[in-house]
Amino acid sequence: MNLNLSSQICIEPVHGENLWLNGKIDWNMGLLRSALTWLSEKTGKSILKLTDKDYQDNSLTQLLDIYGSAYDVNIQVFNDLQHTITGWPGGKPNADDTDRPERAxxxxxxxxxxxxxxxxxxxxxxxxxxxxxxxxxxxxxxxxxxxxxAVNDEDVTRYMHFINGFRRMFSVENDDFISQKYAEVKEFISHKKDGDLDSRDILNIKGLIxxxxxxxxxxxxxxxxxxxxxxxxxxxxxxxxxxxxxxxxxxxxxxxxxxxxxxxxxxxxxxxxxxxxxxxxxxxxxxxxxxxxxxxxxxxxxxxxxxxxxxxxxxxxxxxxxxxxxxxxxxxxxxxxxxxxxxxxxxxxxxxxxxxxxxxxxxxxxxxxxxxxxxxxxxxxxxxxxxxxxxxxx
Missing domain, CATH: 3.40.50.10320 (LmbE-like)
Known part of the structure; x- marks a missing residue:
């Protein structure tokens, strides 16, 4: 059964600065975010401080042609990013959720x-x-x-030492079974070589941990x-x-x-x-x-x-x-x-x-x-x- 559905996850592709430096493109919000983040980082300015000159000096004049001014681009992207921020990941009850990422x-x-x-x-x-x-x-x-x-043998040994000590401390019933299992695990680990697969008992213990x-x-x-x-x-x-x-x-x-x-x-x-x-x-x-x-x-x-x-x-x-x-x-x-x-x-x-x-x-x-x-x-x-x-x- 082939279920490679993760390849179908649709994330808007962004190809870095080369995309907007190579002529006119069809701008979507993902690309706008990427471009303004790049421009903000390059100039050392926050989004709302970017100027027309910043756009012109960094080959983003096409955005000024589309939106009219740096301010108009800045505020659109700033508001879009601001609407991603929420302290209520499960939605905020009795609140207007129009611009919130999760419904109320x-x-x-x-x-x-x-x-x-x-x-x-x-x-x-x-x-x-x-x-x-x-x-x-x-x-x-x-x-x-x-x-x-993803559990080391040392952790198994440590827990088995605890179980064995608990058995002795409280004189646990079915003592023979615990003693036998303890001896088996100890023997297996002591002879285990790099690359050897764990026994099912060892895997179960590691899963339990x-x-x-x-x-x-x-x-x-x-x-x-x-x-x-x-x-x-x-x-x-x-x-x-x-x-x-x-x-x-x-x-x-x-x-x-x-x-x-x-x-x-x-x-x-x-x-x-x-x-x-x-x-x-x-x-x-x-x-x-x-x-x-x-x-x-x-x-x-x-x-x-x-x-x-x-x-x-x-x-x-x-x-x-x-x-x-x-x-x-x-x-x-x-x-x-x-x-x-x-x-x-x-x-x-x-x-x-x-x-x-x-x-x-x-x-x-x-x-x-x-x-x-x-x-x-x-x-x-x-x-x-x-x-x-x-x-x-x-």
Whole structure:
């Protein structure tokens, strides 16, 4: 079953300054944003301070011909970007939502955040999750894969030592079974060589470690246990970096959850730069389930919006952002604390990649950089911003 739906995600293409330096083009808002962001950065001016001369000196005279003056272009792009900023990602009740990225009603909303691994939710949108919970929405977190191969053997050994010590301390019944399992795990790890695949027992223990961490992070964010869903999509369970093909069962699992919750909002990973491909496959599965729901004309989808976030690897370009959620210093600290609950994914996680920064450092620096860009363009000086793009099923 080939579900490469992520290739169908429609983001307005922007080709950098060469596009508007090579003659007249058909301008859309994405290109206008990109051009004015480039011009603002090049001149060191905020958008509303750009002048006719700035346009003329930087080969953007065609915009003056179209719009009449720098002011007219500036104010249009400034207002468009300003309307992306909201402190109410679930919509603000009893407020005019004409120029807001998310509608006011229904309120509160039923919301599902799909997280490819058991920490992508807090890494990618931990501040927004905190805000949605604070505003009283019925927030569900769906962890799509077990994440078991991203746990070191040292963590397994540490937890097994704890279990063995707990057994001895409290004289646990069925002592023989625990002792035997402890010995088997210890023996397996002691003889394991580089490249050896884990046994199913080891993979299950590693998956359990990540479940415990995810539950702890959710509890910290005020998300009840009943709203935490571990989907364990089958495509992931190869025991290797290379995953199995996405299949019908994967889509059915997601479809069943969607039909159960009937969400008003869905958040899904758009971070397709994940070096091991899990994010892309998870996105394909969710979008396939959504497209299937559309084909079946399910009623809940008529009143549902889908927002795509990015994670540890990249951020949306300014020309594509449709919702920007400001994060206060305290909320950014809470986001860091939630990420740190995933202790197996800190310094010794197997798949940190070529980037030596820890996940919480990547997230904070990315969110601060987005806020700093908005500030340079002339907007308020926020501590950090999490950014989203809306996905509309075709």
């Amino acid at each position: 009603f229904p309120f509160p909303k039923r919301i599902i955040v799909f997280s490819p691994h058991p920490d992508d939710d807090v890494i990618s949108m931990g501040g927004t999750i905190n805000r949605l919970v604070k505003h009283g929405h019925d927030l569900h977190i769906a962890y799509e894969t077990s994440g078991n191969i 990540r479940r415990v961490e995810a539950r702890t992070a959710c509890a910290y964010n005020g998300i009840p246990k009943s709203n935490i869903h571990f989907l364990d999509l089958p495509f992931y369970e190869s025991g290797k970096i290379e995953k199995l093909p996405v299949g019908k069962t994967d889509v059915e699992i997601v479809s069943q959850l969607l039909d159960k919750i009937k969400p008003h909002q869905i958040y899904v990973a758009g971070d397709l730069a994940d070096p091991h491909g899990t994010h892309r496959k998870c996105t394909d599965v969710v979008l396939a389930a959504i497209n299937e729901a559309k084909q079946n004309n399910v009623r809940w989808l008529e009143d549902c919006r889908i927002w795509m976030y990015r994670g540890a690897w990249a951020e949306w370009d300014i020309e594509n952002i449709q919702m920007a959620v400001p994060i206060s210093p305290e909320e950014l600290r809470r986001k860091r604390n939630a990420i740190l609950k995933h202790s197996s994914q800190m310094e010794f996680a197997p798949f940190l990649g070529n980037d030596s920064r820890l996940f919480w450092q990547r997230a904070e620096e990315r969110n601060r950089a987005t806020a700093a860009l908005y500030h340079r363009l002339g907007f308020a000086d926020y501590e950090a911003i999490e950014a989203f793009v809306e996905y509309k099923p075709i």
